[in-house]
Amino acid sequence: MSPFVFGSGAPWAESVALPTDSRGFLRRECPTCHRLFKVRGTKLEGHLVFKRLSARVAHANPHEADWPEGVRHCPYCGVTAPDDRWFTAEQRAFLDKRAETFGREIRYEQLAQIERTLAVNPRPTFVAVRPERSCARLSAEPDDMRAVPLFCCREEIKVLESWLGAVRCFLCGTEHELGAALLRERLARVLT
Ligand SMILES: [Zn+2]
Ligand SMILES: [Zn+2]
Numbered sequence: 001m002s003p004f005v006f007g008s009g010a011p012w013a014e015s016v017a018l019p020t021d022s023r024g025f026l027r028r029e030c031p032t033c034h035r036l037f038k039v040r041g042t043k044l045e046g047h048l049v050f051k052r053l054s055a056r057v058a059h060a061n062p063h064e065a066d067w068p069e070g071v072r073h074c075p076y077c078g079v080t081a082p083d084d085r086w087f088t089a090e091q092r093a094f095l096d097k098r099a100e101t102f103g104r105e106i107r108y109e110q111l112a113q114i115e116r117t118l119a120v121n122p123r124p125t126f127v128a129v130r131p132e133r134s135c136a137r138l139s140a141e142p143d144d145m146r147a148v149p150l151f152c153c154r155e156e157i158k159v160l161e162s163w164l165g166a167v168r169c170f171l172c173g174t175e176h177e178l179g180a181a182l183l184r185e186r187l188a189r190v191l192t
Helices: 043-055 089-117 180-191
Strands: 004-006 014-016 025-029 036-040 071-073 080-082 146-150 155-159
Antiparallel strands (some): 025 036, 036 155, 071 080, 146 155
């Protein structure tokens, strides 16, 4: 996923991106059944990261975060949810931590700005203290799970190796049966 620069141009500008595996897949979690899967990292995923961050930073410009809302489907249980509901627990914790740091940096910049403009003031009543930058990192994305082609949307999705049921398209909800060849191969593995 291409990094999304948050607060561009400002002193706290920083690029934030969720890690993808070597094929460009990004980990997702169903908000209902909590099973994990992977979708290709796209520009939309970058916007969702930005949306989550700016929703938690009071002074972020809401116009920058505007993006049409879509609905996505769980490949396993088929539940539908808005496209910003599919972060994994680890991604949510990471993004919220980042948002908290951004919020503190923005407040610091505002105070520092007042301090600068009041430079002629002989007795400043406060000193702005630059906050520590969070060094939280998400762990690298391993090349796990099995890729399944989604002919409906000319896409691919990665599902758990142990999943033997039908796989629903994350984008349009169409159900795909596991191929007979794959079932035979898995059955052979179980029987030997
Ligand atoms: Zn689900
Ligand atoms: Zn589809």
